[in-house]
Amino acid sequence: xxxxxxxxxxxxxxxxxxxxxxxxxxxxxxxxxxxxxxxxxxxxxxxxxxxxxxxxxxxxxxxxxxxxxxxxxxxxxxxxxxxxxxxxxxxxxxxxxxxxxxxxxxxxxxxxxxxxxxxxxxxxxxxxxxxxxxxxxxxxxxxxxxxxxxxxxxxxxxxxxxxxxxxxxxxxxxxxxxxxxxxxxxxxxxxxxxxxxxxxxxxxxxxxxxxxxxxxxxxxxxxxxxxxxxxxxxxxxxxxxxxxxxxxxxxxxxxxxxxxxxxxxxxxxxxxxxxxxxxxxxxxxxxxxxxxxxxxxxxxxxxxxxxxxxxxxxx
Amino acid sequence: xxxxxxxxxxxxxxxxxxxxxxxxxxxxxxxxxxxxxxxxxxxxxxxxxxxxxxxxxxxxxxxxxxxxxxxxxxxxxxxxxxxxxxxxxxxxxxxxxxxxxxxxxxxxxxxxxxxxxxxxxxxxxxxxxxxxxxxxxxxxxxxxxxxxxxxxxxxxxxxxxxxxxxxxxxxxxxxxxxxxxxxxxxxxxxxxxxxxxxxxxxxxxxxxxxxxxxxxxxxxxxxxxxxxxxxxxxxxxxxxxxxxxxxxxxxxxxxxxxxxxxxxxxxxxxxxxxxxxxxxxxxxxxxxxxxxxxxxxxxxxxxxxxxxxxxxxxx
Numbered sequence: 001x002x003x004x005x006x007x008x009x010x011x012x013x014x015x016x017x018x019x020x021x022x023x024x025x026x027x028x029x030x031x032x033x034x035x036x037x038x039x040x041x042x043x044x045x046x047x048x049x050x051x052x053x054x055x056x057x058x059x060x061x062x063x064x065x066x067x068x069x070x071x072x073x074x075x076x077x078x079x080x081x082x083x084x085x086x087x088x089x090x091x092x093x094x095x096x097x098x099x100x101x102x103x104x105x106x107x108x109x110x111x112x113x114x115x116x117x118x119x120x121x122x123x124x125x126x127x128x129x130x131x132x133x134x135x136x137x138x139x140x141x142x143x144x145x146x147x148x149x150x151x152x153x154x155x156x157x158x159x160x161x162x163x164x165x166x167x168x169x170x171x172x173x174x175x176x177x178x179x180x181x182x183x184x185x186x187x188x189x190x191x192x193x194x195x196x197x198x199x200x201x202x203x204x205x206x207x208x209x210x211x212x213x214x215x216x217x218x219x220x221x222x223x224x225x226x227x228x229x230x231x232x233x234x235x236x237x238x239x240x241x242x243x244x245x246x247x248x249x250x251x252x253x254x255x256x257x258x259x260x261x262x263x264x265x266x267x268x269x270x271x272x273x274x275x276x277x278x279x280x281x282x283x284x285x286x287x288x289x290x291x292x293x294x295x296x297x298x299x300x301x302x303x304x305x306x307x308x309x310x311x312x313x314x315x
Numbered sequence: 316x317x318x319x320x321x322x323x324x325x326x327x328x329x330x331x332x333x334x335x336x337x338x339x340x341x342x343x344x345x346x347x348x349x350x351x352x353x354x355x356x357x358x359x360x361x362x363x364x365x366x367x368x369x370x371x372x373x374x375x376x377x378x379x380x381x382x383x384x385x386x387x388x389x390x391x392x393x394x395x396x397x398x399x400x401x402x403x404x405x406x407x408x409x410x411x412x413x414x415x416x417x418x419x420x421x422x423x424x425x426x427x428x429x430x431x432x433x434x435x436x437x438x439x440x441x442x443x444x445x446x447x448x449x450x451x452x453x454x455x456x457x458x459x460x461x462x463x464x465x466x467x468x469x470x471x472x473x474x475x476x477x478x479x480x481x482x483x484x485x486x487x488x489x490x491x492x493x494x495x496x497x498x499x500x501x502x503x504x505x506x507x508x509x510x511x512x513x514x515x516x517x518x519x520x521x522x523x524x525x526x527x528x529x530x531x532x533x534x535x536x537x538x539x540x541x542x543x544x545x546x547x548x549x550x551x552x553x554x555x556x557x558x559x560x561x562x563x564x565x566x567x568x569x570x571x572x573x574x575x576x577x578x579x580x581x582x583x584x585x586x587x588x589x590x591x592x593x594x595x596x597x598x599x600x601x602x603x604x605x606x607x608x609x610x611x612x613x614x615x616x617x618x619x620x621x622x623x624x625x626x627x628x629x630x
Contacts, residue, residue: 004630121534121535122534123534140468140470141456141457141468142456142467142468142470142471149535150534150535151535151538151539152457152534152535152598152601153455153456153457153468153469153470153489153598154468154470155455155457155468155469155470155488155489155490155495155498155499156457156489156495156534156598156599156601156602157534159492159494159495159602160534160601160602173470174468174470174471175470177474179474179501179502179503180470180471180474180502182498182501182627183470183497183498183499183501183502184470184498185627185630186494186497186498186501186623186624186627187494187495187497187498188494219436219437219438219465219467219471219472219475220436220464220465220466220467223466224466228563248543248565249565250563250564250565250566251565283467283468283471284471286467286471286475287471287474287475308501309501309627309628312497312500312501312624312627313624313628315319315500
């Protein structure tokens with residue numbers, strides 16, 4: 001596929017399968033495992049202080065000779081330090097999210113870095129294209145973690161963005177197997193970004209209890225909440241119910257922020273506090289039932305994609 | 316396609332494209348136009364008294380020699396009268412929704428009627444299969460009108476239901492063109508049910524002002540509200556904002572019901588009151604920009620499906 005697929009060519013990867021940068025899940029172990037398997041692994045900088053991120057980049061490079069990327073939420077407080085060390089460490093591909101693509105794209109491109117921006121609507125896709133990014137990730141409502149206010153699902157979002165921009169397009173949100181990958185390619189995407197399924201990989205740094213909770217999740221076990229502040233899709237645990245009850249009683253954004261406090265995601269996702277922690281995950285959780293190495297996930301999605309394509313053509 | 320596709324065989328239709336039964340939109344004119352174009356037209360009984368429904372069935376039969384169906388929300392108050400007249404009028408295909416598939420499926424099957432049930436989760440898909448329905452419509456979060464509480468999107472829902480049931484599966488929610496149809500077929504669906512785009516068809520009985528408002532809608536212009544009572548996806552108009560503000564202030568289900576009152580959907584969708592009316596529509600509204608005959612819509616979706624399939628195979 002790498003000879004014709006624009007995303008494979010852009011990143012120099014074998015399969016157009018990208019592991020999403022995820023707080024508390026995607027350190028160097030997961031990213032290098034995905035890259036070694038022929039996809040694109042991403043270190044999620046959102047849960048790392050700059051020197052922690054530097055260490056993960058160095059370990060990732062030691063663990064794989066293949067391309068990998070770093071995902072940087074642009075609302076991070078130490079952004080200049082982060083961007084400086086990405087250049088110092090020779091990172092070749094940066095995914096930016098949660099911020100204005102105009103702020104850093106030109107500077108990163110001037111350093112020779114490939115830049116991808118994550119959006120959840122057409123307006124920001126156009127803005128990112130105008131800012132000069134090399135590709136876009138369009139992420140739908142079903143995705144885990146922080147999410148767009150329009151609530152546009154991947155099925156509706158990808159054709160809208162495809163018709164709006166010319167640059168390569170990566171679909172995200174609701175993609176856990178090869179059938180969903182094929183569906184997104186049918187909609188006009190050129191690659192898929194997979195979060196939830198990789199969060200449960202053996203190499204994910206998520207706490208074992210959080211992984212087990214993801215695997216136990218059924219349909220309807222996640223919900224997008226805190227829409228008045230920063231929308232986030234959570235597993236329904238006691239912390240979620242606390243937020244939800246406050247919302248149903250008409251809580252203000254300040255009251256919700258006060259319930260949220262600080263460090264909730266770390267508590268839930270890294271430390272495994274399934275009661276008080278914030279457990280960010282996508283709807284794909286309902287499809288998953290076992291932990292496996294990241295390389296198996298890459299191979300299964302790719303093999304499933306080819307099998308679904310064969311069935312679609314012959315059916 | 317009709318020789319191998321189970322849905323085409325089941326209904327005796329040319330293309331696996333089904334026009335959703337929709338309150339105030341899908342009377343005999345729309346249903347017969349879709350059926351004459353090779354899809355399956357559906358008369359939406361949800362907004363009709365029994366004798367009105369009888370008249371639509373008779374007019375539909377006079378307007379097309381091809382198969383058509385009637386959609387019956389099972390919570391309708393005059394259900395025995397409705398079911399009786401469906402048999403009297405010789406209706407061959409009935410889509411049931413919003414109720415227990417055990418209540419009427421066996422009785423309808425005993426009358427020689429093909430029965431399809433609409434679900435929004437795997438649990439009810441299994442229940443419908445056990446009740447003996449001939450096929451299932453699985454409808455995702457992005458769909459217009461009333462909607463499942465789990466908020467599972469079509470991209471996530473179709474593979475889950477496909478893996479759970481053996482009977483033929485129709486995808487609904489977020490399908491407005493041939494690319495989305497192909498995506499749903501890739502996920503394991505055997506046909507698609509399209510609502511929003513047919514609501515804007517020339518033959519739809521929706522008010523011209525409502526159609527114009529749908530065509531003007533952009534991403535994020537619909538939202539699923541009233542989740543504490545009967546979840547419904549609405550266009551954001553003054554009535555929506557009244558409901559939304561009440562929800563944000565912690566309104567009880569009774570207070571929301573009191574704001575809703577009676578006849579809101581008729582007022583908005585049939586009478587064209589864009590301020591005070593309830594305007595039920597799906598996220599696909601953001602993709603639409605012109606009114607066209609239903610036959611053009613069927614042909615465009617089918618041609619688009621074939622073109623997208625060719626591109627996917629060759630790309």
